[in-house]
Amino acid sequence: MVKTSGARFAGICTCVPATTFHNLTDTVEFSEQEIRKVTGLAGVDSRRLAGESVCSSDLCAAAAQKLLNRLGWAPDSINALIMVTQTPDYILPSTSCVLHHRLGLDDRCAAFDVGLGCSGYPYGIWLAAMMLQGGMRRVLVLHGETPTRFADRADRSVSLLFGDAGSATALEAAEPGRAADWHFALHTDGSAYGAMIIESGGFRNRFSEDARRYCVQMDGARIFNFTIKRVPALIEETLCGAGITVDEVDYFIFHQSNQFIMKHVCTKQGLPLDKVPIILKEFGNTGGASIPLTFTEGGLKRPADRALRLLLLGYGVGLSWGSALVELDPKAILESMELDHAKEKL
Numbered sequence: 001m002v003k004t005s006g007a008r009f010a011g012i013c014t015c016v017p018a019t020t021f022h023n024l025t026d027t028v029e030f031s032e033q034e035i036r037k038v039t040g041l042a043g044v045d046s047r048r049l050a051g052e053s054v055c056s057s058d059l060c061a062a063a064a065q066k067l068l069n070r071l072g073w074a075p076d077s078i079n080a081l082i083m084v085t086q087t088p089d090y091i092l093p094s095t096s097c098v099l100h101h102r103l104g105l106d107d108r109c110a111a112f113d114v115g116l117g118c119s120g121y122p123y124g125i126w127l128a129a130m131m132l133q134g135g136m137r138r139v140l141v142l143h144g145e146t147p148t149r150f151a152d153r154a155d156r157s158v159s160l161l162f163g164d165a166g167s168a169t170a171l172e173a174a175e176p177g178r179a180a181d182w183h184f185a186l187h188t189d190g191s192a193y194g195a196m197i198i199e200s201g202g203f204r205n206r207f208s209e210d211a212r213r214y215c216v217q218m219d220g221a222r223i224f225n226f227t228i229k230r231v232p233a234l235i236e237e238t239l240c241g242a243g244i245t246v247d248e249v250d251y252f253i254f255h256q257s258n259q260f261i262m263k264h265v266c267t268k269q270g271l272p273l274d275k276v277p278i279i280l281k282e283f284g285n286t287g288g289a290s291i292p293l294t295f296t297e298g299g300l301k302r303p304a305d306r307a308l309r310l311l312l313l314g315y316g317v318g319l320s321w322g323s324a325l326v327e328l329d330p331k332a333i334l335e336s337m338e339l340d341h342a343k344e345k346l
Contacts, residue, residue, distance in 0.1 A: 043259025059166025
């Protein structure tokens with residue numbers, strides 16, 4: 001467990017493609033019976049699909065620009081930009097550098113990528129909080145994924161589950177004594193890196209004659225067992241480390257992986273379902289970007305007179321898992337938007 005102090009959420013904006021894919025009516029690769037079985041278990045009725053020329057950076061750039069406009073933040077006031085993604089524009093340069101240019105940020109702004117997926121949002125927030133604690137004033141965390149671009153449409157284990165999304169989270173240094181401590185638990189089990197993997201395209205196996213090697217391959221049983229073992233322990237570790245109980249958390253914001261898994265964890269840990277927003281039905285599994293997407297699309301009830309205490313839970317590919325116990329004050333902006341295909345490349 002690690003603890004940080006002095007950071008606050010100024011705002012979060014999420015962006016999804018305007019195109020909606022309905023699993024039952026739009027899928028042609030599988031029978032209706034197969035589709036109903038998979039989607040019923042996972043809880044995914046429809047998903048948002050980016051076009052072939054659309055990258056996670058396009059979704060994040062749109063979200064970031066809208067958020068900066070709403071906040072009234074000048075580009076030269078931002079000290080760092082962190083891009084969390086496993087669907088970068090290029091092998092090099094870093095996608096953060098591309099976004100730095102597109103957003104018109106100052107050359108004194110640090111920019112770098114974090115190559116994490118499902119656990120990436122808690123890691124990104126931790127990094128930003130550490131930077132703010134160290135003296136920076138404003139940090140942007142962008143997290144976007146386009147997993148439909150690497151999912152084999154003939155692979156039932158993944159093709160009916162993934163959706164695309166981007167997000168921008170603006171964090172800033174809080175006034176002294178005005179922000180609660182945040183708590184983080186961050187973990188890795190690299191021995192299981194092959195449980196979810198794209199084998200070709202990197203430098204270990206750059207070229208392959210088998211097109212399927214450029215698509216994600218997932219050991220569903222291993223991922224399931226990992227999740228039901230690690231996530232309950234992660235919740236207990238975070239609550240214990242912060243010295244609070246389940247009742248003192250307003251919402252548990254899960255990475256939107258699978259409805260069955262999430263409800264299983266809730267039952268095991270005694271989490272009230274009204275404290276666990278689930279947005280899988282309309283958006284599917286959008287990777288780590290599903291956490292900020294749940295902020296904006298999960299129907300959070302926000303009191304006007306106090307901050308919400310939230311436990312963010314990311315877990316999956318790597319294998320990697322992490323939590324962030326944070327607060328969202330009433331003044332923080334929550335926004336969402338769609339990006340039309342005709343305008344997706346800004």
